[in-house]
Amino acid sequence: MTTTPSKLQKMIASGNFAVTSEVGPPRSADGQVIEHKAKLIKDYVDAINVTDNQTSVCRLCSLAACIKLKLMGLEPVLQMVTRDRNRIALQSDILGAASFGINNILCLTGDHQHFGDHANCANVFDLDSTQLAMTVRMMRDEGKLLGGHEFEVRPQMFIGAAANPFAGPNVELRAARLGKKVAAGVQFVQTQCIYNMDTFKTFMKICVDRGLTEKCAILAGITPMKNVGMARYMQKRVPGIDVPDAIIKRMAGVPKEKQAEEGINLAVEQIEELKEVPGIKGFHIMAIEWEEKVPEIVERTGLYPRPQLNGG
Amino acid sequence: MIKAVPKPLEEIIGRVQDSNKVLIAGCDGCVTVCEAGGMKEAKILASALRLYYTQAGKQAQVDETSLTRQCEKEYLAQLSDKIDGYDAVVSLACGVGVQYLAEMYDNKIVYPGVDTCFLGVNEERGLYSERCQACGKCILADTGGVCPIARCSKRMLNGPCGGSEAGKCEINPDIPCGWQLIYERLKTLGQLDRFEKPVEPKDWKTSRDGGPRKIVREDLRI
Amino acid sequence: MRLQYPTSIRIIEVPCTGKVDILHLLLAFEQGADGVMVVGCMEGDCHYMAGNLYAKKRVQRAKEILDQVGIGGERLAMYNLSSGMGGRFAEIVREMTGKIMELGPSPIRMATGTAPRASAEVTT
Numbered sequence: 001m002t003t004t005p006s007k008l009q010k011m012i013a014s015g016n017f018a019v020t021s022e023v024g025p026p027r028s029a030d031g032q033v034i035e036h037k038a039k040l041i042k043d044y045v046d047a048i049n050v051t052d053n054q055t056s057v058c059r060l061c062s063l064a065a066c067i068k069l070k071l072m073g074l075e076p077v078l079q080m081v082t083r084d085r086n087r088i089a090l091q092s093d094i095l096g097a098a099s100f101g102i103n104n105i106l107c108l109t110g111d112h113q114h115f116g117d118h119a120n121c122a123n124v125f126d127l128d129s130t131q132l133a134m135t136v137r138m139m140r141d142e143g144k145l146l147g148g149h150e151f152e153v154r155p156q157m158f159i160g161a162a163a164n165p166f167a168g169p170n171v172e173l174r175a176a177r178l179g180k181k182v183a184a185g186v187q188f189v190q191t192q193c194i195y196n197m198d199t200f201k202t203f204m205k206i207c208v209d210r211g212l213t214e215k216c217a218i219l220a221g222i223t224p225m226k227n228v229g230m231a232r233y234m235q236k237r238v239p240g241i242d243v244p245d246a247i248i249k250r251m252a253g254v255p256k257e258k259q260a261e262e263g264i265n266l267a268v269e270q271i272e273e274l275k276e277v278p279g280i281k282g283f284h285i286m287a288i289e290w291e292e293k294v295p296e297i298v299e300r301t302g303l304y305p306r307p308q309l310n311g312g
Numbered sequence: 313m314i315k316a317v318p319k320p321l322e323e324i325i326g327r328v329q330d331s332n333k334v335l336i337a338g339c340d341g342c343v344t345v346c347e348a349g350g351m352k353e354a355k356i357l358a359s360a361l362r363l364y365y366t367q368a369g370k371q372a373q374v375d376e377t378s379l380t381r382q383c384e385k386e387y388l389a390q391l392s393d394k395i396d397g398y399d400a401v402v403s404l405a406c407g408v409g410v411q412y413l414a415e416m417y418d419n420k421i422v423y424p425g426v427d428t429c430f431l432g433v434n435e436e437r438g439l440y441s442e443r444c445q446a447c448g449k450c451i452l453a454d455t456g457g458v459c460p461i462a463r464c465s466k467r468m469l470n471g472p473c474g475g476s477e478a479g480k481c482e483i484n485p486d487i488p489c490g491w492q493l494i495y496e497r498l499k500t501l502g503q504l505d506r507f508e509k510p511v512e513p514k515d516w517k518t519s520r521d522g523g524p525r526k527i528v529r530e531d532l533r534i
Numbered sequence: 535m536r537l538q539y540p541t542s543i544r545i546i547e548v549p550c551t552g553k554v555d556i557l558h559l560l561l562a563f564e565q566g567a568d569g570v571m572v573v574g575c576m577e578g579d580c581h582y583m584a585g586n587l588y589a590k591k592r593v594q595r596a597k598e599i600l601d602q603v604g605i606g607g608e609r610l611a612m613y614n615l616s617s618g619m620g621g622r623f624a625e626i627v628r629e630m631t632g633k634i635m636e637l638g639p640s641p642i643r644m645a646t647g648t649a650p651r652a653s654a655e656v657t658t
Contacts, residue, residue, distance in 0.1 A: 111475065112482060125468070128473075167475065168478060177472075360603050362564055364602075364603035367603065
């Protein structure tokens with residue numbers, strides 16, 4: 001496992017639970033939005049993901065936002081999808097990110113453009129997420145591009161990917177797929193948000209049995225529900241997310257003005273439960289357009305203040 | 313085969329409304345099989361256009377014919393004695409045939425009468441689906457006979473993605489997840505170990521990305 | 535049954551409405567018909583299983599075409615009855631005749647100013 005200057009990697013290596021969260025860039029040229037969201041969460045996380053045109057909605061690019069975070073003295077995780085860029089652009093952006101000292105990358109294939117605001121565009125998908133991870137590893141460990149060019153100053157990237165234990169065809173294959181990503185160079189994973197604990201624990205057991213958790217740090221994805229409408233929407237309309245009926249019932253069983261609080265309670269309970277699951281090395285809190293709740297979740301789960309590491 | 317659908321009638325009328333003598337040229341190949349541009353469709357289109365011209369008070373002649381194939385010069389040559397008088401030709405062949413016809417009769421205005429859609433199969437009459445993207449380097453031996461480039465919406469080679477749910481693609485529940493199909497086939501064939509090793513990036517040079525393609529078979533050419 | 539119905543109708547017999555093609559319907563209008571009726575068996579009772587269902591689809595398509603070329607899809611209609619329903623037959627002929635009289639001569643006849651030619655014989 002290659003060591004990089006990544007502070008996220010250091011936190012994981014220290015044996016403490018790592019905490020990451022994300023900021024979603026604006027659909028405009030307003031860089032202030034990034035600064036504002038980052039300031040809300042910066043003391044509560046070890047690294048901050050910036051999403052890359054998430055759900056195929058065109059937003060201020062992840063690379064620019066990550067540079068801004070880096071210049072603010074924070075630790076960004078560059079999310080990179082292969083939907084919009086070919087291998088030339090992907091490698092080019094990785095070199096660009098590395099030139100600013102960005103040390104974390106999350107390699108993703110990306111939601112199909114069908115979901116976004118430019119459904120009639122051409123897509124790229126020159127590479128997929130696994131191939132992107134292979135590419136970053138080659139750039140970092142060999143100083144080489146896919147086309148063969150060799151270079152001296154290499155990106156020092158801690159390589160991450162997503163894992164979705166809840167998607168098809170079944171949990172065994174999702175774990176096998178994680179194994180494939182690890183073979184491709186993936187060192188940490190942030191999972192899709194978890195509501196079905198049984199399925200997730202089965203997935204973790206398979207990963208442990210396959211020896212994956214020794215090579216790859218799994219950060220459990222947590223998304224707090226704002227209200228029962230959000231729970232229902234995620235259950236019915238978002239592919240790859242499994243929301244058990246019991247969760248819907250719990251959210252619905254609470255009066256409207258109390259649902260947000262209940263959603264946070266649920267997220268806190270999930271984190272406490274997942275702390276006990278072997279192989280979990282941390283948490284990735286995705287509070288989409290609800291970044292202000294991240295501090296509360298981190299505090300209530302005993303993960304605040306973040307441990308200060310030497311040289312970190 | 314190539315699958316196509318008839319163009320909207322309004323669109324074709326829009327193109328030929330000021331013509332005086334129109335030839336509808338069908339094709340007995342792929343477009344006949346998917347019932348978009350064969351002799352039958354040519355006759356129907358010709359009749360529809362005659363009704364249009366007559367009720368609009370326009371004097372126009374519309375004739376129909378169908379060729380064995382429009383992607384072959386020797387069959388296109390059969391038009392040479394009759395095509396002269398027409399001031400517009402509506403070719404119901406696929407995009408290949410329309411172009412070849414236009415190339416051979418380059419002083420004629422040629423309009424396409426169908427929209428060429430994809431390379432695919434007949435699942436049932438009137439139900440066609442895509443199977444091949446003509447990438448130029450077939451990998452079906454490694455994927456249990458199911459093509460991820462044509463059948464995965466993201467053309468992943470290390471699928472399935474996280475949006476695969478209940479065997480369906482995230483973008484449309486009518487689209488089976490290509491990687492679910494590959495998984496099931498490899499399972500039947502006892503080849504699930506193929507999921508363990510990462511597949512390298514594809515060389516897209518043999519695909520559309522490498523530019524317009526050509527095959528030169530020296531063994532067939534003297 | 536010796537029921538009275540308008541003489542404006544010209545009957546062309548086919549073994550099954552499944553034999554009727556879109557082209558036959560369009561040609562009828564080309565050759566000056568003011569209206570066309572396709573009369574098939576009750577749905578579910580087709581002697582040839584689904585002939586009348588294919589006919590239904592073709593009539594729908596032909597109506598669309600007739601709308602798009604300026605003839606008017608309302609001049610074409612499909613009815614379903616059993617061969618024993620003589621009274622209903624007379625009724626639908628009266629109904630269709632009434633509708634066509636209201637619509638007036640077909641735009642083809644208006645444009646060409648000609649009397650309608652002999653209807654095309656559909657040999658089956």
